Amino acid sequence: MKSKLRIGLAGGGLLGRLCAWRLALRNHEVTLFDAGDFERPGGACWTAAGMISPLSELVSAEPEVYHMGMRSLDIWPQWIAELERQTGMSASYRQAGSVVVAHPLDKAELAQFQCDLNAKLPADDALQWLDREGVAKLEPGLADHFEQGLYLPSEADVNSRLLLNALLAALRQSGVRLVSDTLVECSAHRMHWSSGSERFDWVIDVRGLGASRNMTGLRGVRGEVMIIETSEVSLNRPVRLMHPRYKLYAVPRLNGQIIIGATEIESADMSPISLQSTLELSSALYALNPAFAEARVVETSVNCRPALPDNLPRVTREPGLICANGLYRHGYLLGPVVVGQVLDQFHSEKQYAA
Ligand SMILES: Cc1cc2nc3c(=O)[nH]c(=O)nc-3n(C[C@H](O)[C@H](O)[C@H](O)COP(=O)(O)OP(=O)(O)OC[C@H]3O[C@@H](n4cnc5c(N)ncnc54)[C@H](O)[C@@H]3O)c2cc1C
Known part of the structure; x- marks a missing residue:
């Protein structure tokens, strides 16, 4: 060759x-x-x-x-280091883990998530249970709102x-x-x-x-996200909210921006975000901390994930x-x-x- x-x-x-x-x-x-x-x-x-x-x-x-x-x-860390050396540009790679929270009324959702994960995980030391203090230490922005959570320390985001x-x-x-x-x-x-x-x-x-x-x-699976900007609440790492009706993640980016997502709809429709999805994502975010109410929506974005059967x-x-x-x-x-x-x-x- x-x-x-x-x-x-x-x-x-x-x-x-x-x-x-x-x-x-x-x-x-x-x-x-x-x-x-x-x-x-x-x-x-x-x-x-x-x-x-x-x-x-x-x-x-x-x-x-x-x-x-x-x-x-x-x-990833090796590739990111190579890329940053070559270009001098940062990709904001962060290995700070992720946090999963649920409100007291929804604690069964969190317990089920932990149970499902433990049943499938080869190592049982990969997640840590958090009490109110534990949540507050990792995510002060959520301190007054959550009594329990899970910490998955090995997870990353870019x-x-x-x-x-x-x-x-x-x-x-x-x-x-x-x-x-x-x-x-x-x-x-x-x-x-x-x-x-x-x-x-x-x-x-x-x-x-x-x-x-x-x-x-090959099919498309529609996903809708919102990008919001706020100085009222800050997050240090991706946070997932367990909720009986909708699942939400919030991933902090630079300059007070947070990406909120994502819907998962079996469709290759690329049209703009629906009113229902806007309401659900916003409600879930508000449930994370009511101070998000004053956040500004700076972008909504829709795309389709390429998926096989x-x-x-x-x-x-x-x-x-x-x-x-x-x-x-x-x-x-x-x-x-x-x-x-x-x-x-x-x-x-x-x-x-x-
Ligand atoms: C809302 C949402 C949230 C997501 N969040 C995450 C996440 O947090 N973590 C994660 O791991 N993944 C996430 N994903 C999934 C991830 O984005 C996809 O798995 C990934 O982008 C697929 O990469 P790809 O290169 O195969 O396809 P794409 O990124 O879709 O790129 C395909 C490229 O091909 C080009 N193209 C298409 N047709 C042609 C043609 N005929 N000729 C020339 N060019 C063409 C397009 O213009 C495009 O640039 C998310 C996806 C969505 C929609």
Whole structure:
């Protein structure tokens, strides 16, 4: 196999950027195509909260997601350090754990969450029960409102938009050819667009939901988020609220902004956030702390998670064409491991996984 390969990637979302970056670091000649603008990607990656939370996800996901997520948690800090060294840009990666809370009336929800998690977790020291003081110590902004909670210390999060911007800068610095506003189709060794096509040693299809015509069973799962800004309440890490009617997470970002999410609706509808979702997310946030009432809603965002029937990622290969998709609600959680699997498809060495 030639050492320097010409590789064309379709889709400049999270997977596309990560794959292109790791390939360029190995001196391959990489071209990245996207249907839209690289500065403001149209994929799910731009809407995502960026939580890297294998434990929280384990309650509703397959054990495989947990195991892959734990491996990703080992890889992310190395990759973030490399990225920050290369570009001088921060992605605000934070491994400060996450907190799960419930109001006294909903304590059964929290107990059930803990019970489900303990039943599935290989190690029972991965979560800590918090009393009122414990909640107050970790999250002073919630001090007067919660008597109990759970702390999942190993979980992390990354500011998705800062990460995507840093990856874009790294791609430019590494000489990756970026082709924007170009809707492409993929076949073995060839990338096609409306007015032409180009041959590559390998084509990698990472178009997310854009590949749905070519991937049987690929579906969109609509997610709606709100970004609010407040100086009244601050959080130090992702917080999840257990509630009988709606589940909410609040992930603090820079400058007093907090991303609140997310709905999960079986639909590929990309239309703006519904009134019902706005009400539910706002009510849940208000339940976290009534001081959020004065927060300003600075953005609402909607996108669809690319999901396969088993809600697990899938990497397939035929000569000249690799496809990776189905990251569902786990793109940031599983990204590094899936990228490793992609790169292993045409390189025998396992060096790319770390
Ligand atoms: C509301 C919400 C919250 C989320 N929160 C989290 C979270 O906290 N943690 C987590 O791990 N995951 C989260 N996710 C999931 C995560 O965003 C996705 O799993 C991830 O973005 C999938 O990455 P991807 O690269 O496969 O697809 P995408 O990020 O969707 O990127 C696909 C790219 O392909 C391009 N494209 C599509 N079709 C074509 C075409 N024909 N030609 C050229 N380009 C094309 C698109 O323009 C886009 O840039 C969330 C998702 C949503 C919607």
